[in-house]
Amino acid sequence: MTEKLFLEDAALRECTARIVEHRPAGIVLDRTVFYARSGGQPGDTGTMRWPGGEAAIGExxxxxxxxVxxxxxxxxPPVGAEVTVALDWARRHRHMRMHTTMHLLCSLTPGIGVTGGQIGAEKSRLDFNLPxxxxxxxxxxxxxxxxxEDHPVSFSSISEAELDANPGLVRTLSVQPPRSGGQVRLVRIGDEEKPVDLQPCGGTHVARTGEIGRVTVLKLESKGRQNRRISIGLED
Incomplete structure (x- = not known):
């Protein structure tokens, strides 16, 4: 398993790491700040540097x-070499802002199932079972x-058994939250006693909602008898 540094600190922009494997699809490191594409969030891009060389990293x-x-x-470089990997921070930060906004969007629809979604740097969307x-x-x-209101964004974890006993925490109808070592990561927006939103999530987020900036709702579309799509953008 790659040590995923972004789970503890999504603001890290680069790190040193050691190459542990070359695969046809790319390089595996012992640790990284790069988020791998999953859960509707794109994978990070950036650069890899080492003494005497540098290469671009695709998604x-x-x-x-x-x-990862x-x-x-x-x-x-060969397996065992030490490298530095650095994010395309502008792109990653927009994904973080968008992803936290998606959670705020969920908070406005309590009890309504999320039927799909996609995060992008320029536009993101969520689909709701909302006729x-x-x-x-x-x-x-x-x-x-x-x-x-500049709510804080924090993280905690619960056991898989606790999640199974509280299925209402899962808002997505088609995608289950990531589970690792019997634990599930929770993202909380707002106070611990009365959060604005609380749900399982393995993605990257801003530290406070004020970091998002102004949100624009671009479009509201019908995608079926009950399915409604809300598309949003961010002002720079």
Whole structure:
């Protein structure tokens, strides 16, 4: 397993690591700041540096065995070599802002199932099982109010058994949260006693909602008899 440093500190922009394996899809490191594509969030991109060389890293991928695979352009040093990997921070930070906004969007629809979603640097979307949604102005006003309240974003974990006993924590109908070593990571927005949102998530997030900036609701679409898609963007 790759040590995923972003789970403890999503603000880390680079780290030193050791190459443990070369795979057809890319390089496996013992530790990384790169998030691998999963759960609707794109994988990170950036660079890998070592004495006398540098290579671009394409979108990080998730290996079947839980490792993070770093696709690179050109040749990399041999197994055992020490390298420094650095994120395309502007792109990653927008994904963090978007992902936290998606959780705020969920908080506005308590008890409503999420049927799909995708995070992007320029536009993101969530699909809800919501036949008669409010107009997009309603969503935009409430999202920006939650952003302006500058709620803290924190992390904790519960056991798989605790999650199974509280199925209402899982908002997504088609994707189950990641489980590792019998534990499930929870993302909390707001106070511990009365959070704005609390749900399992393995992605990267900002430290406070005020870091998101102004949110624009771009479109509200019908994607079936009950399925409604809400697309959002961020102002720079």
């Amino acid at each position: 990080a991928l998730k290996g079947e065995d839980g490792v 695979v770093h696709p690179i352009e050109g040749e990399a 008669e949604p409010p107009p997009k102005e309603w969503w935009q006003e409430r999202l920006n109010a939650l952003v302006a």
